[in-house]
Amino acid sequence: MTQPAFAARVDRALADPDLKRAIERTTGTARSKRAAAVAAWPDFAAARELGRDIKDHVTANLDHYLLTFERNATAAGAIVHWARTAQEACDIVVGICKAAGAASVTRAKSMLGEEIGLPHALADAGIERVETDLAEHIIQLAGDPPSHIVWPALHKTREQVAALFRAHHHDPGALATVAAMVASARRELRRRFMAADVGISGANFLIADTGAVCTVTNEGNAELTTTPPRVHIVTAGIEKLVPSTAHAMSLLRLLVRSATGAEVTQYTTFHCGPRRPGDADGPTAFHIVLVDNGRSRMLAEGLAEMLRCLRCGACLNHCVVFRQIGGHAYGGTYPGPMGAVLTPVLDGLAGTQDLPHACTLNGQCQEVCPVAIPLPTLLRGWRERSWREGLEPGVVRGSLFAWRFLVLRPALYRPATALALRVMRLFARRGWIARMPLAGGWTRHRDLPSPARQTFMAQLRQRRPSA
């Protein structure tokens, strides 16, 4: 009933016992730390409303803030590029790298970079790419795509990481502890940081009134990615705009607490233009690539609220489906609830329509989202479109049609349900149905309680003949 590709990815994920353990370890910690951080923040609800309002204000005035940002960034010495599509964005980045004669680039983790397929584009252009975020380094060694937007290597257990480092690092040492593993990665990456010609980063905020780009990390790798190389390229989605630094800080508070439960990131850096005369370091050329890639279409197609997303990952950490199947099963750049909304935008609904359907609409994602995105409503919106476009399988359409025929006709519905009860009870043994035609989805892994002998309505009629 589901798209085979999705079903196959789900089966693979569910068959992997390490995966569930790895997911629970990381998301469990994230959930409890976030809960503690929110509990310790009496004004959380007000901050959340402010965050939502800031983002909605920017979305409603996007053209104004984009042009303001471009003007101020240009005045600070940056070169601003506009990319309508992923392909355009990659072409611009590769073009800059080639013009700079770059043989190798360092990259600080950026989900936008993944979204536009930048790793592939660099590889195709023959440019060596060094991922500097520890988790990105791990998955680069493993050849995996990210499985979480904050912890891309969430799916790897500590033991699997040690094995990877042993196989790939020049000087891995004993790797007996996490600290030793980090030290090995540091030895490996430091020399690459210094050798790179171009550093590529994303942006957490684009600050319109100063033209600065704000990045936040906990490892300091963004700073080492963007400072030593001659050229720094920022790729950022246009929804990252904020009016001012103060607005960025309001959102940062929400972002960090929701992502990790910390109060602030270890490193919060504002990149404003290239190296100026007298600066000790910094790139000599600073490029900012502003990427649309479907975002203005989201505005037009009823998904404006999704442009609030801070990429904090809280909705993933709290999603019961994500906790079972992990990120790769979603098959897109972005997993979890936010991914189930975004992937149909990026990859088209036909072929991804399982994502908005594989959800119980339990609402926990919306409850924890720091900018109050109504994720279940947006997912239901995709379902409506999928229904309208006839993407739902025939068996779903057929059963809903038959059901519709009856529920809209109470006078027929009553005898029909009475008959259905009689039939179902034929399959019951001591109150339970263990197998029944058409009920395999239910009965394969759980029993079905037998329905009542008589419907409530029929019993009521006997007890209250006037009713």
Added chain:
Amino acid sequence: MSAPQARPRVGLFVTCLVDLYRPTVGFAAIRLLEQAGCQVEVPRAQTCCGQPAYNTGDRATSRDLARGILDAFGGFDYVVVPSGSCGGMLREHLPHLFDDDPNLKARAAALAARSYELVAFLVDVRGVSVVDAAYAGTVTYHDSCAGLRELGVKDQPRRLLGSVAGLRLAEMAEPETCCGFGGTFCVKYPAISTRMVADKTRDIAASGADTLLAGDLGCLLNMAGRLKREASPVRSRHVAEVLAGMTDQVPPIGEARERG
């Protein structure tokens, strides 16, 4: 809270699952509502709140059903539903089905504002704080998602359960985590749903309770069915049966001798 209205006319929205699976819940709701001073009627023109269509994206069918609900329930002081998810459908979603029709939208909004989940209605509207019931056992209460997040049903059932003689409440880990039912989700994505409900039954077992309670029959059928497949001794009941003191009239969900 303003003083409860003397004897309001309440339309009971039975829900299709209670109608088919667990009529006792309907009778328990009637008893509780009458004890709370309400005059209860059950319109015969009701079938389903429309969630199967609404959550599959079939807006047209959910609108057609909603129009019938407006006709059948428009005249009552209150509409009460022994289910958080069907209650949420009436209270939170019905008006949005008519965003393009101001007339129907106003009627739907008026109905939504008068629609309540059963236990929340008893506590929040009727000011009920104790029930006349006894239950010898340790129960654990699962917070069904829509009741919890759309309607704020959380303390009300616990408060009333606290007044049931002999009953002890043992909270499970993560009582607010979805059980994996999700309406059509559980049959469309059975593999994922099964893992979810298995995590839930693990938490239920670890609570040490002998009885699982919840306010939504869909979730209960899912969890009870999984408990049964795991041969767990934990029994499952709708919270209304316990609050109405009707547990001696009907065995737990799925147990034989269902007289209802």
